[in-house]
Structure formats: C-alpha cells, structure tokens
Amino acid sequence: MVLHKEEEVLTTYLKNKNLKLTNQRRVILKLFLNTEIHVTAEELYEKLKHTHPEIGIATVYRTLKLFCDAGLALEVQFGDGFTRYEHHYGHGHHDHLVCEKCGKYIEVIDERIEKLQQSLAEQNNFHILRHRMELYGLCKDCFCKK
Amino acid sequence: MVLHKEEEVLTTYLKNKNLKLTNQRRVILKLFLNTEIHVTAEELYEKLKHTHPEIGIATVYRTLKLFCDAGLALEVQFGDGFTRYEHHYGHGHHDHLVCEKCGKYIEVIDERIEKLQQSLAEQNNFHILRHRMELYGLCKDCFCKK
C-alpha cells in the first residue's frame, strides 16, 4: 500500500513530458499497484468496472503503456496471447517460475545463471541487451495434488 | 535436403491417427524443412504462393500445428506477435540468442545453465516441465556496424 513513491515517479514523469495527471491515471495506478503482480489490461478493466464504470478499456491499455514509459511497469509475455504488466519500480531484474496448473508466478533470480548467460553470449560473439527466462511446470501445491 | 526420415515420421503419425497424407502436407513439409529454422505461417504461405498458388493459408496454419503434434515442429514465440515454428525432429532442447537488429536467431545450449535451472527450481519447490530462455541483443555483425 505504499503509493507515495510511485505516484511521485508518475507525477515527475508527466511533468517532464508535459503530460497531465488525470484522475483516470491516478485510479489505474492505485489499482495496478494493489493488484497481483502480473495483470493484463482486460483484468484491470474488469476490476475497474465496478468502482469506475466511466473508465474505458482504451484508457487502461494506454495507461499501462504510459506506466512502462515512466518506469513503473514492465511488459511480460508468457505465450498465452496476453500482454501482462508487472510492477517495475524498485524491482530488479528477475526470472519467472510459471505454474501451468494454477497460473501462479514466482519471481526468482540466480546470479550464477546471469553470469553464465553473459559468458554464453560472449562465446557466440553476441552482445546481450536484455533476456528472459521462464521455467514452466508445477508449483509444490499443484505437484502434490497431482 | 534429407527428407526421408521426416517424411517417414509424418507418414507413420498419420497412419496411427487414421489421417491422410495429402499433397499439400507433402509440399508444406518439404518447404518447411528447406526453410530457415524459425518461420511463421505467413512466411511459408508467401513462399508457397509462387509455386503452389492453390494452397490456402488456412491449410498452412493447420499443417504446421499438425507437424507439432507429429513431433516434427515446435512452436516458439519471441514476443513480436508471431508464432514461429522451428524444426524439432532430431533437434535437442536449446535456447536462443536473438539479434534485435537483423532478426537472426542463434541456437545455443549450456549444460551448466540447464543444471542451475534445475537447482533453482528445487530451491523453490518447483517441478520444471519445460523452459525457455532467450537472450536478446546484437549479434557481432550488427554490434560492429554501430
């Protein structure tokens, strides 16, 4: 529930770009930050419908892209056809464990793997700008339940 | 240009499933195997248009899915909105280096990383079924040119 910092980041970004802080942007930011970490635009829109039926879906899409530009969100794709957005401000790079049964996403980071990725790239004369690694399978709960 | 094995795999698969070996399937398989390893359905369709204008795009989509079921192809997605298909028969698991400038894909495999992924999953009580790792950046050529 710590909004202060993120709201400040957004405000600063908007000011620098001569953009405006609208009520929609405030509302969507609040909801985004209080929602599970990997949401789609549609999911956010569904949640908004109850409390803010006046906010259109186009605005949700637009605003999430804006958050990415402002460094508050990051686009991720897990191959199910949806673009998801995760919290980015104050979050370092990480990889994902994706449970294919319950849909849970665990964020992980392993420095040894990061180093090996770098050396693997060097062996191939490749200059890494970014990377993604997702391990798909079953979380403990789903694995035990069978 | 070694088609024999793959054609046999397809034939066997079709027979087991009581499906039929059509000329379209033969043509698309041949083209798929002689085409760069990560093609989209649209790309294959474009190439076919010249030599086989009678083959529809729906058939290309359908046939690529069929190849996946038969173990001849594998779906991959690099987040550009296209589903790509790579050769799968006789190809072991591998990861990708993706050049964001020229679009080249290099296939790589690093056993040390594979092992660490396994141990990372275990630390999190997670049971891996499959995974993907893509390193995005610039290949040597594109990096030197600018």
Added chain:
DNA sequence: AATGATTTTGATAACTAATATCAACTAATT
C-alpha cells in the same frame, strides 16, 4: 478401377487482443 466412408481443403467469416480515430472533455497555465 469403382465405391463409399471419412478426412481434408480453400474461401471466407468470425474471433480476439490491441491500436487508431476523433469529437467532446479536462488539466494546467496565463
């Protein structure tokens, strides 16, 4: 080779996630 049951095909409609359009509206500056 003809038959017949079943699968496949191509044209096209439909679907879905996401983006573009645009007149009405709103925030922020003067």
Added chain:
DNA sequence: AATTAGTTGATATTAGTTATCAAAATCATT
C-alpha cells in the same frame, strides 16, 4: 475565466489466428 494542448471513451480498425462448411481428395474395400 479563458486559452491551449493533452486526454478520454466509444467505436472502428487492424492483424494473427481459428472456425465454418460445401466441395474435393484420400484410402481401404470391393
């Protein structure tokens, strides 16, 4: 309060892919 420039919501549009369905093709059987 007026002005300017950005923003919004409804909706049309786009793009990749899948569904529909009558006509055509495959293949086992005769």
